[in-house]
Amino acid sequence: MRLDELPAGIDAIIDHIDHRGAADAVAQRLGELGFVPGEPLRIVASGPFGGDPLAVKIGFTRFALRRSEASRIILRDAP
Amino acid sequence: MDALIETLPLRAALVGNPNCGKTSLFNLLTGSRQKVANYAGVTVERKEGRFTTPAGRPVRLLDLPGAYSLAATSPDEAVTRDVCAGRYKGEPAPELLICVLDATNLRLHLRFALEVCALGRPTIIVLNMLDAARKEGLEIDLPRLSAELGAPVVGVVAVRKNGADDLLALLDHPPLHPPAPAAAAQGEIHAAVRRLLTECTSRPAVASEALEDRLDRWILHPVWGLVILLALMFVMFQAVFSWAQPVMDAVDASVSSFGEMIRQLLPDGLIRSLLVDGIIAGAGTVVVFLPQILILFLWILILEESGYLPRAAFLLDRIMASAGLSGRSFIPLLSSFACAVPGIMATRTIQNPRDRLVTILLAPLMTCSARLPVYALLIAAFIPRRSIGGVVNQQGLVLFALYMVAILSALGVAWVMKRGGAQEEHPLLMELPAYRWPSLRNVALGLWQRAVIFLSRVGSIIVTLSVLLWALSSFPAPPEGATGPAIDYSLAGWIGHLMLPVFAPLGFTWQICVALIPGLAAREVAVSALATVYAVGGVDNDAASQLIPILSQQWSLATGLSLLAWYVYAPQCFSTLAVIRRETGGWKVVFQTAGYLFGLAYLAAFLTWRFALAMGWGPS
Numbered sequence: 001m002r003l004d005e006l007p008a009g010i011d012a013i014i015d016h017i018d019h020r021g022a023a024d025a026v027a028q029r030l031g032e033l034g035f036v037p038g039e040p041l042r043i044v045a046s047g048p049f050g051g052d053p054l055a056v057k058i059g060f061t062r063f064a065l066r067r068s069e070a071s072r073i074i075l076r077d078a079p
Numbered sequence: 080m081d082a083l084i085e086t087l088p089l090r091a092a093l094v095g096n097p098n099c100g101k102t103s104l105f106n107l108l109t110g111s112r113q114k115v116a117n118y119a120g121v122t123v124e125r126k127e128g129r130f131t132t133p134a135g136r137p138v139r140l141l142d143l144p145g146a147y148s149l150a151a152t153s154p155d156e157a158v159t160r161d162v163c164a165g166r167y168k169g170e171p172a173p174e175l176l177i178c179v180l181d182a183t184n185l186r187l188h189l190r191f192a193l194e195v196c197a198l199g200r201p202t203i204i205v206l207n208m209l210d211a212a213r214k215e216g217l218e219i220d221l222p223r224l225s226a227e228l229g230a231p232v233v234g235v236v237a238v239r240k241n242g243a244d245d246l247l248a249l250l251d252h253p254p255l256h257p258p259a260p261a262a263a264a265q266g267e268i269h270a271a272v273r274r275l276l277t278e279c280t281s282r283p284a285v286a287s288e289a290l291e292d293r294l295d296r297w298i299l300h301p302v303w304g305l306v307i308l309l310a311l312m313f314v315m316f317q318a319v320f321s322w323a324q325p326v327m328d329a330v331d332a333s334v335s336s337f338g339e340m341i342r343q344l345l346p347d348g349l350i351r352s353l354l355v356d357g358i359i360a361g362a363g364t365v366v367v368f369l370p371q372i373l374i375l376f377l378w379i380l381i382l383e384e385s386g387y388l389p390r391a392a393f394l395l396d397r398i399m400a401s402a403g404l405s406g407r408s409f410i411p412l413l414s415s416f417a418c419a420v421p422g423i424m425a426t427r428t429i430q431n432p433r434d435r436l437v438t439i440l441l442a443p444l445m446t447c448s449a450r451l452p453v454y455a456l457l458i459a460a461f462i463p464r465r466s467i468g469g470v471v472n473q474q475g476l477v478l479f480a481l482y483m484v485a486i487l488s489a490l491g492v493a494w495v496m497k498r499g500g501a502q503e504e505h506p507l508l509m510e511l512p513a514y515r516w517p518s519l520r521n522v523a524l525g526l527w528q529r530a531v532i533f534l535s536r537v538g539s540i541i542v543t544l545s546v547l548l549w550a551l552s553s554f555p556a557p558p559e560g561a562t563g564p565a566i567d568y569s570l571a572g573w574i575g576h577l578m579l580p581v582f583a584p585l586g587f588t589w590q591i592c593v594a595l596i597p598g599l600a601a602r603e604v605a606v607s608a609l610a611t612v613y614a615v616g617g618v619d620n621d622a623a624s625q626l627i628p629i630l631s632q633q634w635s636l637a638t639g640l641s642l643l644a645w646y647v648y649a650p651q652c653f654s655t656l657a658v659i660r661r662e663t664g665g666w667k668v669v670f671q672t673a674g675y676l677f678g679l680a681y682l683a684a685f686l687t688w689r690f691a692l693a694m695g696w697g698p699s
Binding site for chain 2: 025026028029030032033034036044045046047048049050051052053055059060061062063064065066069
């Protein structure tokens with residue numbers, strides 16, 4: 001499952017980041033912001049228009065991600 | 080030789096993630112008053128300060144923009160990367176890096192710290208907000224962390240006096256060698272962060288996390304979030320008119336009684352005219368608006384300090400996206416409500432060059448505080464002070480509408496400019512910081528700085544231009560036996576009549592044309608210029624306090640509305656054009672900006688004038 005498909009308030013764990021193309025600046029930046037395999041995260045809110053962007057809580061930080069950015073984050077299947 | 084080494088200052092640089100408190104620490108150490116706020120990207124260029132350690136060692140400290148990584152993606156991050164690597168032009172590599180971490184957010188910030196340690200320069204690790212971390216139940220083993228990173232680690236509380244004493248003591252004997260990381264801090268960077276966290280920290284309690292969750296449930300709520308945002312904006316504009324009125328009346332009264340006093344002291348003549356009609360009428364009419372500007376800034380500062388602004392950007396991101404803008408443009412554009420100059424500088428946090436350019440072009444459309452005096456004057460002259468339904472102040476409502484028109488126009492302009500451009504991705508990736516109580520000290524300091532800026536503008540630009548305009552309006556003196564007011568025979572009158580054919584289709588009078596010229600230097604000068612023109616024009620001898628009734632007598636409502644519409648767009652500010660020239664490194668964007676804003680202003684004023692005539696609001 002991709003992060004943009006995750007319902008709000010459900011805990012999930014990152015499996016990997018999907019790099020689009022050879023030099024995907026967004027994917028690289030996601031890694032630098034701490035979106036790395038094994039990290040737990042949760043969607044805490046979504047925007048008022050079309051549910052975009054998403055407010056994602058990872059560790060003690062919250063980030064606003066647009067859906068296209070969130071779709072690069074592939075989640076681990078629930079056990 | 081020893082003495083020479085002793086007196087050469089130590090070159091140190093503050094680095095760290097955005098919003099970790101570098102600038103607060105910089106201010107604490109150097110006694111500076113650089114702007115701090117609670118969102119990522121407040122500092123966009125390097126700032127320098129000096130201080131002396133307790134043992135007398137001089138230090139030259141650089142405050143660098145925050146960065147999530149040394150692989151820079153935006154111009155402000157590139158500054159940090161280049162200074163750290165010693166590649167920044169005119170800036171020798173720092174001898175000591177002071178890496179600041181937010182202790183409550185180690186998982187994110189340790190990552191950057193490890194990157195910094197890997198640079199191979201002497202480094203001190205500073206854990207800021209250690210008090211907040213302890214309050215949350217997080218214990219950090221500083222000696223252990225220091226041993227693992229192979230670099231000294233100290234805790235500070237940058238917002239408290241003496242909060243950096245441990246750091247100061249350490250700077251007396253700074254480390255001379257690059258960090259030598261032990262086992263836990265080696266290997267793949269995220270794995271290293273995880274190992275450091277498990278080895279050096281206790282598991283924190285989750286008390287304040289719950290508060291954050293509760294607040295965000297309302298503030299980021301799809302419906303309530305928007306309701307809260309609109310209510311905040313609405314109350315802000317109501318407050319600008321309702322709260323400020325008593326203070327403004329008091330300032331107004333003292334300005335006009337001061338003018339009256341000078342008038343009685345001096346004999347009739349040139350000097351009296353210069354002082355009363357030129358300086359007091361000019362500067363006095365602008366000073367009156369200080370309370371309104373301070374109320375506007377009080378509101379903005381509280382929103383900045385609390386951590387609300389990035390949330391507002393979150394709520395409005397989709398609207399920005401539909402106009403082809405990144406959410407990153409929100410904060411630069413919002414800063415432009417104070418003044419377009421810092422707003423345009425804040426575009427350095429935008430990664431995509433095209434997004435950055437569009438944001439720069441839009442920044443002057445945001446209603447800066449210099450427009451407030453013009454709006455307030457015209458609204459007071461033409462919009463009756465009525466309350467609608469007993470609660471809503473009609474004048475506040477019109478002000479709110481003017482701001483909204485500007486915002487909607489900006490979205491329209493963005494949409495037009497983005498059309499035809501390639502469909503590329505506009506990343507948001509924006510941190511939503513923890514909520515914080517606004518610090519009384521920062522808010523008071525911010526208000527004080529705004530008041531000083533405003534008053535020094537009045538004292539310099541506005542007084543100078545008022546005197547200049549007074550001279551243009553007074554010379555040449557009318558010929559013997561002339562009947563009309565002196566200004567009709569003066570240079571200013573001549574210039575005004577010369578410009579009139581261009582602006583008559585907008586319903587402007589020749590007096591407005593005269594006021595437009597000095598208004599080029601700074602928008603609020605238009606207000607003082609009108610006061611000077613009408614004072615010298617001799618309609619009444621006390622124009623400073625009489626300007627509002629004079630305007631409502633002499634102009635039709637249609638002219639007033641047309642001038643308001645003009646000012647929503649008018650590109651009248653040299654400082655904005657100068658900063659655009661500096662930020663884009665050329666004149667092209669400057670001319671584009673001035674050209675499209677002038678076109679829009681002319682069009683809007685023309686349409687407003689025509690519409691108002693059709694409504695029967697024209698001259699009777």
